[in-house]
Amino acid sequence: MMEGYLAAFSVNGLLWAAVGASLGIFVGAIPGLSGAMVIALALPLTYFMSASDALILLITIYIGATTGGLISATLMNMPGTESAIMTTLDGYPMAQKGEPSRALGLGVGASLAGGMLAWVVLAVFSPPLSDFAVRFGPYEIFSMTLVALVLIAAISKGGFVNGLISAGLGALLSFPGIDPVSGSLRLTFGVSALDNGFSLLPVMLGMLVLSQVLIDVSKTAAVAEIVDSVSNKVAFKLRDFRINGWNLIRSSVIGTWIGILPGIGATTASIVSYGVAKATSKNADQFGKGASEGIVASETANNAAAVGSLAPLIALGIPGSVTTAILLGAMVIHDLNPGPLLFSSNPDIAYTIIAGALLANIIVFLIMWIATPLLAKLMYLDKSVLFPVIVVFCVIGAFSVSNDFFDVLVMLGFGVFGFLLQKARMPVGPFIIAYILTPIAEVNLRSGLVLYDGSYLPLLTRPISLFFVAASVATLLWVAISALRESRKA
Template identity: 50%
Template sequence: MSGLPELISFMLTPTALVLMAVGTSLGILVGAIPGLTGAMLIALSLPLTFAMGGDPALVLLISMYVGSVSGGLITATLLRMPGTPASMMTTLDGYPLAKGGQPGRALGLGIGASLCGGLVSWVILVLLSQPMAVWSTKLGAFDFFSLVMMALVLIASVGGTSLSRGLLSGMLGILVAMPGASPATGEIRWTLGFHTLDDGFKLLPVLIGLFAVSQIVHELLTLHQPATRVDAAQSSLDWRWSDWTRYKINLLRSSLLGTFIGILPGIGANIGSVVAYSAAKNSSKTPEQFGKGSEEGIIASEAANNATVGGALIPLIALGIPGSVIDAILLGALVIHGLQPGPFLFENNPQTVGVIMATMLFANLFMFGFLWLFAKRLAGLASLPRYILLPIILTFCVVGSYALANRMFDVWVMLGFGLVGVLMDRWKIPAAPFVIGFVLGPIAEEHLSAGLMESGGSYLPLITRPFSLVFLLLAFCLLLWSLRSVLSPKEHQP
C-alpha cells in the first residue's frame, strides 16, 4: 500500500483511537446483552456518523462489528445465554466448563480464540480479498442451494445426543420459517389472515424466546436450588502461551473455516461457528467431551465466529456485495459517505481500503484488551442476585424484541417462543438445530427457486454444475458419516 505512513498516522490520531475504543466497547456490551445485537447497534449508530467523514465512520462501525461478535461469549459462558446468535455454540461447552469450576479458563479460552480468529481472518482479508471475492460470484443459485443443504446436514452432527431429535429440531426450525412472504415470489402464505405475520417470524424474537426466556423460566423454577449462574470473580482469566501451540491446528482450522464461510453471502457468523464446532468435534480425540465443557469446543466456536467478520468484509470491499446483515449496513454507510465499494475501491480509495483493514486489526487488539480487563466485571451482570438480574433481562428481552422493527407483535412472538423453548427443553429436543434450520430454510428456498427460474423448472443443474455436485456429495458423505457414528456405539452396548 502506497500511503502506509499516512495510514499509520491516521490510525494513531486520538480521534481514531477514541472511536475504536468506543466502538469496540459498545460492541462488546451490546454483544454481551441477550436481545441486543451488533446489527441493531450498527444500524442505529449509522445516522450518528453522517456528520463524520467516511474514514472515521468506518473506523467506528467496524470496531462495533468486531466487538459485538466477541461480547456474546461472556454471557454464553457464564449465563448459558448467547448474547448474540454467533456465540450460540459457545454455550454448549463454555457454560459446562465454567460451571465445573473453571470460569476463568472458559473465558480465557474464548477470548484468546476470538483474538486468533480475528487475526487469521485479517491476514486472509489483506491477502486474498480480490481473488476470492471474484471466485465466490461464480457460484450460481443451484450451487448455493447445495451448499446450504450441506450446512443443513451438519445440523445432524451438532444435535447432541440423538440424530433423530437433532433432525426433528432442524426441520421444525425450517417449518417455523415458512409462514409469511415466500422468499422466492413474495407470495404470502400460512399467515391465517394475520397481516402482522406477512413477514413471518423474525430471527431475533425467536432466538430471544428460545434461549433467554426459556432460561429465565428455568431459573425461576430452580429458585430454591443453589444458583446455576457462575461466579467468575474468584477465578482469574486463564489463557496460556502454551495454548497457542497446543491448539494450533484447531485454532487454524476453525479460523480458516470461519473466514471462508464468512465470504459466502448470506451465511454469517452463526453458521461459521457451527461448522467449525462440528469439524472440531469430528476430528477430536475426545469427541465425547463436546457439550460437557470441552476446551476444543470453545476454541472452535469463538475462533470461527470472529473469523467470519474478516471473511464477510472480503466480498463487501472487493465487489460491494454484503455477506451478512451487518455488512449490508456497512455497505449503506460506504455509499452514504460517497465511497463506491467494488474492485475499483482499491484504485480510487486505497486509503479507505487501508482504513478498513487497519481497523479490523486494531479493533481485534482492542477487543482482546477490553475483554481481558473487563470480562469479569461485565460478568458482574451474572453475579447480581436473581431478583435484580431476571427482571432486567426480561425487560431487555421485551424492549429488544420491540426495537427490532418497532412493533409489539415481535414481543408476543418472543414470549411464544419462550414457551416453545420450555416445551422443547422438557422433551429433550435441542434448540440449536432449530435456530439453524430457521435461518437456513429461507436461504435454501430462495436459491432453489432462483435456480429453477433460471433453468425453467429443471433440477438437472443440481448435479451437472461442478460446484453444486461437490457440495451435494460432501453433504451425502457427512450424512453417512454421522449415521455411522450414531449407529456404531450401539453395537458396543449389550
C-alpha cells in the same frame, strides 16, 4: 479497504468497540448467559446506527463473550460460555494450586494469539473467496445452504434427528407471508398481520433470549466453589508462551479451519484442539491437573474459531453458528447483501467487518488485562436479578421493529415455543439458522428451476453444486454410520 479500516479505527468505531467488548466480556463471565443472547438484545439498538458502527458493536460483543468465558471457567470451574468448557479442565486446577493470575494470563494471551492468527486468514482469504463465489449460480447457492443446514443439524445437541426436526420447524415457520417468486400471499390464514411473515428480530429474541430466561427460571442455579479473587489479576510468563509456541500455531490453525466450516462452532474447535494437544504432548499425564498446554489449546482454538466463522459469513453469506446467524440477520436489517456480492456492492462494509475483528481482539485483550479483577466479582452476581431487565429489553426490542404490538406477541409466542423445544431436548440453533437460510435456499432453488426449464439435473451436473450435494449426502451417511456403531456398542 481504506474506508473500512478508517471506519473501524475512527472515534465512533473505537467507542462502539469498547462498548461491545465490555458488554461481551460482562456476559461471557457470567455462567448461563451467552453472547448470542446479548447480541440479539443489542440488535434493536442498531436500528439508529450506521451499518458499520452496528457491525463493529456486534462483532466485539461476539469476540468479547468468547474470551470472557475463561474468567468463570478458571476461577469458578463453571464455563461462562460453552466454548470455554475445555478451559475448566486445566484452568481451575491451576488456579486452585495458587496460580489464578498465571491461568488467566495464559487464557487471555492465547485468546489474543488465536484471534490475531485467524484474522490474518480472514483478511487474506475472504476477498478471493468472495470473488470465486460470485460465479455461483442459483443451484450452487442452494446446495451450499443445504450443506449448512445438514451440518448444523448433524452436530447439534440432542442428536441428528432432533436437530433435523428443529431445522424443519424453522424452515416451515419462515414460509408465511409473501411468496418471493409469485408475489402472492401464502399460509397467512386470513391474518393480515402475517402478510409480511414473522419479523426476524422478534423470532430471535423469543427463541434465543426469552426461552433461555424461562429455562433458567425453571431450574436451580448451580453452585461452585470460587477461588479467592484477591490475586485474580492477569499475569504473563514469557516462558509459558515460548514453550507453547507450536501449540499456539497448531491450535490457531485447527480453530480457524473449524470456524470456517458451517455449523461446527468454537466449542468443537476447543475440544478438537485440546484433544490434539494432549495426544501430542510429552506431558499428557499433566492434562486435567493444571497443564498450561491445555489452557492454551482451548482458548487459542475457540477465539480462532470465532474470528474464522466470519469468513463464510461475509464471503458466502453462510452463518457458521447461531451467533453469526444473528450477525447475518443484522446485515439484512441494515439492507446489506451478505454473501458473494458484498465485496462488490458494499466493499467498505466488508472491510469494516474484517477491520472490526482486528479491533475487537485488541480491545478485548486490553479490557481483560485491566479489568479482570473487577470482572471476577461478577461471578457472585445472582442471575435472577438480570431476568426482569432482560425481559423488558426483549419487549422493547420486539416493539421497536414496526411499533406494532403483534411483534411483541410473536416474541412471547416464540419464547414459549423455544422453551418447549429445549424441554423436548431439541436444539434451538438449527431452528434459527434454518429460519434465516430457508428463504435464501427457496429463492435460489426456484430461480434455478426457472433458469433450467424445471430441471433439477444441473444440481448434479454442475461441479460446484455436485460437490456441495455430495458433502450433504456424505454428512448424512457419516451420521447414520456413527449412530449404527453407537447402537452396536450399546
